[in-house]
Structure formats: C-alpha cells, structure tokens
Amino acid sequence: MFAVAYLMFLKNDRWSEYQSVNTNAKMVSTDSCLIFYPDGFKGTDELITSLCHNDLTEGEVEVYDYELTKDGEYYYLTYDEQNIGYYLDSEFKTPAFDENYNEEAVMMISDYLRYTMKSKKLDYAYTLNFLEKSYYENLDADSYKCQVKGRDLSCYFDEYETEVNIPLKYIGPKIGINITAEKYVKPVFVDPDRKAIALTFDDGPYISDDATNKIIDTLYRYDAQGTFFVLGNRLNAKADLVISASIAQGNEYGSHTMSHADLTSLSSENMVKEVMGVADYFKEHFDYDIKLYRPPYGFYNASVDEAIQLPAVLWELDTNDWSSRNSDKIVSAVTSGIRNHMLVLFHDIYSSTAEALSDKGLIESLIRDGYQLVSVSELAEIRGIELKQGTHFGW
Secondary structure (H helix, E strand, C coil), X not given: CXXXXXXXXXXXXXXXXXXXXXXXXXXXXXXXXXXXXXCCCCCHHHHHHHHCCCCCCCCEEEEECEEEEEECCEEEEEECCCCCEEEECCCCCXXXXXCCCCHHHHHHHHHHHHHHHHHCCCHHHHCHHHHHHHCHHHCCHHHEEEEEECCEEEEEECCCCEEEEEEHHHHHHHHCCCCCCCCCCCCCCCCCCCCEEEEEEECCCCCCCCHHHHXXXXXXXXXXXXXXXXXXHHCCHHHHHHHHHHHHCXXXXXXXXXXXXXXXXCCHHHHHHHHHHHHHHHHXXXXXXXXXXXXXXXXXXXXXXXXXXXCEECCCEECCHHHHCCHHHHHHHHHHHCCCCCEEEEECCCHHHHHHHCCCCHHHHHHHCCCEEECHHHHHHHHCCCCXXXXXXXX
C-alpha cells in the first residue's frame, strides 16, 4: 500500500472520482479537503486540523490517502510527506498501555520532563530543588497523567503546567506497546546564554571500587553530562555495561589511547593504533562514533596532529586529583579556580574524586552557582570552536 497527497481543480462531482488504494478506507471531508482513513480510527477531527489547509486558491482541493505499516502487533498510520503519524492497534484504535510504569519508563519520563522544562528556558528548571524532585527515583507517580497521542506517550504535569512527549519508539516497549524499539539516548538541552563548564574524566573506566559508577550516577541525578576519555586496556565486558548505560544517559566518550602511551614517542602507525583502537572498540561494542581524543600527559606535536584525524582535547583547570587523592582538596581546587566555559580535568579512577563530586556535593555546588555541566562538544559549540583534525581545545 502507498499514500498519495495532491492538489486538483474542482470538478462537478467533488469527491466521486477519488478512491483510496486501501480496502478498509473511510472518508472525512471539508469543503475543499478529502481524507481517507482506516475504518475504526477515531481521530478524524485531528486529521482535518493537521492535514487540511485554509490557504487554497478558489477551486483547489486537497486529497490525502493513508499508508499503514505493520509493526509487531500494531500499525503505524502515516500520510505521505506529511509530518504526522499515529500508532494504532489491530482495531485501528489508540493502543492501550500499562500505566504501572517500570523503572526504565519512569527514567524516560523524567528525562523528557527535564528536557522540556529546560527547553522553555525556565530558571526553575536549573535549580537543585527541581532537579531533585524530577529525578526518576523521586518522581511522584500521582504528579502526571499520560495518554498515547499519535507517535508519542504524552504526559501532563499539573504542577509545572507542562506537557511532555516521549516518542513511542523509545518508551513503547517499556509500557506494553511492543513496537520496534530504537536505541535510546537521553535528550539534552543546552542554553548558550547560561554559564557552562565541561567536566572531563581520564584513565577510566574503573569498575573495581565503583568510582566511575558513582560519578556517572551523580551526573545523571542532576541532569548533567560529562566527557570520559577512556583507556582501551580497561575495557572489558563488565565495563561495557557501565559505558552502555552511561551513553544512554547522555555522556560523551573520547579516546585516551589504548595504553596511556606518549604519542610523541611513537611512529605514525602506532599513534593511530593507540588512539583509534579505542574508537574501533566503541564502534563495535556500542555503535558509538568517538570524535575526540585526549593525548596522555597532554603531549602532542606536529607529527601527532598529522597522524590523528580527531581533535585533541586538553584542559584549562587541573584539579590535581591524581596527586592529592584528597576529596576536600579536589573540591577546593575547583571552587577556587572555576570560571565560565572552562574545561576541567578529573580522573574517574580515584574514590576521592568520586567522593568530592558526590558525597562532598561538588556537582551540587556548581549547579547552585549557575553552571550547566555540559559535554566537551557542547562547550565547544557554545564557545564557537570547530572541533576538527589539528584542533587543540584547551591550553
């Protein structure tokens, strides 16, 4: 089956010459607009609003036929070249869904609430109070009511007078609508007019004492993003689970080489193996394209720039967490040295770093001071820096 949408000049019998290519079609019309729809579909008023125009010249009409695509137990209703779509059950009705939302569904609802509120540029959306209340573990199930609308699960929050739309291609299978799922990544809104810094983490992932996990969890709690420059020799099946979840939560990943080698001491071939070995792993295991690297020790030269096709990311504030291994000193280094638009260097292999960011409230303090915690790529965009081969972002 296929769909058609076209304009024709009015004839004596306005609609008799038009037929749907679908065998179960019904029709609804206005004076100048005819729409075919599947028998049983109840959203005809919305179809008229979405498809029919009011700016036709005299004598013109619009005719729209539909396309149904089977997706598991459901259908996807679309009109050719029109930006509308509806998921329907076998009776062409809006799908019923399980309102006993599991953890993954609540996380998505929380993610989209935060994204929607921030996209409205509401000051309250950036406060610790809101970020704590909207964290999925704290989200009151009685504070929102959801229904399927078209291609989304639409949830309305009375307290915020805000409608949140989560695409069914992500959340559908989590609420009993078993359609084809697409890979989910948390939506992120960055306001270029607000203060922003990028927290970066080297040498991980470190799973043994939960340092990396703790940092990732704290970032997610406060709707923040970090950028992790990982070592290839630390990647394994256990770390894969952490990284996969972290990518879905909006964090960014870059290469810190396979073995923390000084790139300036290597041949061009081995430089590429060191940096791109991590990128190859991420592509194979996570279908993730690494677009950044951080040279170990910050060492680079013209030969490195020529061999490595990725931009080099350095730093502007070194917390010296690798040296002090003291959470109070780490907090002090950041709070005394932080400035707007800075790249901040941490290492996620130390429990003291995780303690500073989480238990000592460093991330909360930065948010309280008005900073958005964004990825390196997002910060570069804010600062108007093009990240390309030969770029040295940072000192």
